[in-house]
Amino acid sequence: xxxxxxxxxxxxxxxxxxxxxxxxxxxxxxxxxxxxxxxxxxxxxxxxxxxxxxxxxxxxxxxxxxxxxxxxxxxxxxxxxxxxxxxxxxxxxxxxxxxxxxxxxxxxxxxxxxxxxxxxxxxxxxxxxxxxxxxxxxxxxxxxxxxxxxxxxxxxxxxxxxxxxxxxxxxxxxxxxxxxxxxxxxxxxxxxxxxxxxxxxxxxxxxxxxxxxxxxxxxxxxxxxxxxxxxxxxxxxxxxx
Amino acid sequence: xxxxxxxxxxxxxxxxxxxxxxxxxxxxxxxxxxxxxxxxxxxxxxxxxxxxxxxxxxxxxxxxxxxxxxxxxxxxxxxxxxxxxxxxxxxxxxxxxxxxxx
Numbered sequence: 201x202x203x204x205x206x207x208x209x210x211x212x213x214x215x216x217x218x219x220x221x222x223x224x225x226x227x228x229x230x231x232x233x234x235x236x237x238x239x240x241x242x243x244x245x246x247x248x249x250x251x252x253x254x255x256x257x258x259x260x261x262x263x264x265x266x267x268x269x270x271x272x273x274x275x276x277x278x279x280x281x282x283x284x285x286x287x288x289x290x291x292x293x294x295x296x297x298x299x300x301x302x303x304x305x306x307x308x309x310x311x312x313x314x315x316x317x318x319x320x321x322x323x324x325x326x327x328x329x330x331x332x333x334x335x336x337x338x339x340x341x342x343x344x345x346x347x348x349x350x351x352x353x354x355x356x357x358x359x360x361x362x363x364x365x366x367x368x369x370x371x372x373x374x375x376x377x378x379x380x381x382x383x384x385x386x387x388x389x390x391x392x393x394x395x396x397x398x399x400x401x402x403x404x405x406x407x408x409x410x411x412x413x414x415x416x417x418x419x420x421x422x423x424x425x426x427x428x429x430x431x432x433x434x435x436x437x438x439x440x441x
Numbered sequence: 442x443x444x445x446x447x448x449x450x451x452x453x454x455x456x457x458x459x460x461x462x463x464x465x466x467x468x469x470x471x472x473x474x475x476x477x478x479x480x481x482x483x484x485x486x487x488x489x490x491x492x493x494x495x496x497x498x499x500x501x502x503x504x505x506x507x508x509x510x511x512x513x514x515x516x517x518x519x520x521x522x523x524x525x526x527x528x529x530x531x532x533x534x535x536x537x538x539x540x541x542x543x
Contacts, residue, residue, distance in 0.1 A: 230526040248445045255453040260488060265448050267495050275444050279451040285487055286456045291480050293463020294472055300464045311461035368536030371511025375532035377492035378512060381485065382519045390485045397486030398493045405494060405503050413498070417490030421482045 217325065217334045224317045225341035228259075232346045234372045235262055236353020241364055242270030246354050253350040257343065258315060260380050261285040267373060268411040277411025284418060292319040299331035313339025389424055396420035396427075507543065511536035 232253070239249035244266065252262045265282035292314050299322060300310050313335065322335030357364060364370055385391050397420030404413035472480065496512045497503050511532035518528045 227525060230529060234529060242445075244445050248443075248449060251449050252452075255449065256456050258456055260484070261452065261456065264487065264491055265452060266445075267491060269445055269448060271494075271498060272500060275447045275451075278444070278448045279455070281487065282448070282452045283455045283459070284483055286459050287480055287483055289456065289459040290462055291472060291477065293460060294467055294470065295463070297463045297468050304465065307464040308461060311464050312457065314460035314463075365540070366537060368507065368511060368533035368538075368540065371508045371515070371532045371536035372529050374492055374496040374508055374512045375515035375529050377488050377495060378515050379519060379525055379528050381488035381492060384485045384488065389482060393482045394485040394489035398489040401490035401493050402497070402503070405498050406501060408501075410498070410500060413494055414487065414490045417486045418483055420486035420489070421479055424482060
C-alpha cells in the first residue's frame with residue numbers, strides 16, 4: 201500500500217467514525233433539553249444546571265440527583281443515587297484504558313469524557329488508534345451538545361411552572377427514565393432486577409423519606425441474584441448497544 | 442451552600458474518580474466477574490425505581506395522576522421502537538390531554 205492509499209483510507213475511516221458519532225450526538229440533544237427543564241423545575245439556578253452537565257457530565261445520574269432534590273430528598277440520598285448510576289463508568293474506563301494511553305495529564309483530561317456514548321463509539325472500532333479517535337469525537341460532540349441543550353431547556357422552561365403541567369412535561373422525566381431503562385432490559389437478569397427494583401421503590405415511597413426508595417432499589421440486584429435460573433454471566437453489553 | 446451545590450460537588454469528585462480509575466490507575470485489567478455483574482445490573486434497578494418514583498411519587502405519598510398515562514404511552518412508544526424525541530413528545534401529549542379531559 202502506498203502512502204497515498206494509506207491517507208485516503210484514513211480519511212474514509214475518519215469520516216465513517218464521525219458519522220457514527222454524529223447520530224449518537226444528535227440523539228442526546230432532546231434529552232439535554234429535558235434535563236435543563238427538569239433542573240429548572242427542581243429549583244436549580246442556571247449555573248447549577250450547567251455545573252451538573254459540564255462537571256458531572258453523566259446524563260442519567262444528573263437526572264436522578266435533580267429528581268431526588270426536587271422531591272425534597274436529602275443531600276446524601278441524591279448524591280449516592282447519582283454516583284451509583286455512574287459506577288458503570290468504572291467498567292467503561294477499564295474497557296477504554298489501552299486506547300487512551302499517554303502522558304498522565306492527557307489520560308486525566310480524556311477521562312472526563314467517559315460516558316456511554318463515547319465508550320460505545322470508541323469500543324466499536326478495531327484498532328487502538330481509531331478507538332481513541334471514536335471515543336474523543338463522540339465524547340467531545342456529546343459534551344458540547346449536552347451543555348448547550350441544558351442551557352436551552354433551562355432558559356425555555358425556567359419561568360413556566362404552569363406551562364410544564366399544562367403541556368404534560370412533568371411526564372417527560374418518567375418517560376426519559378423509561379427510555380434509558382429500555383435498552384437494559386435485554387437479559388432476563390436485567391428484567392428481574394428492574395422489576396425487583398421498581399417494586400422495592402414503590403413499597404417504600406409511603407414509609408421512607410424521599411430518595412431512600414430509589415437507593416433501596418439497588419437491593420433489586422441481590423433479589424435478582426437470589427432468584428436465578430442458571431444462565432451465562434451478563435457482560436458489558438450496554439457498551440455495544 | 443444550597444443542597445443542589447453540595448450534591449454537585451460530591452458528584453463531580455465521585456464521578457470523576459469512577460471515570461478516571463481505568464485510564465489513570467487500573468489500566469486494562471478486567472474487573473472481577475462478580476463486581477462486573479453487579480455493575481451491569483445496577484442501572485436496571487435504579488432506573489426502574491426512578492421511573493416509578495417520578496411517576497407516582499409525591500413526597501412521602503403515592504399519587505396516581507395523569508403522569509401514569511404518560512408513562513404507559515412512553516412504554517408503548519418504546520415497544521414500537523420510537524426514537525427518544527417521539528417518546529417524550531407522546532408521553533407529554535398524553536399527559537396533557539388526560540388533564541384536559543379529566
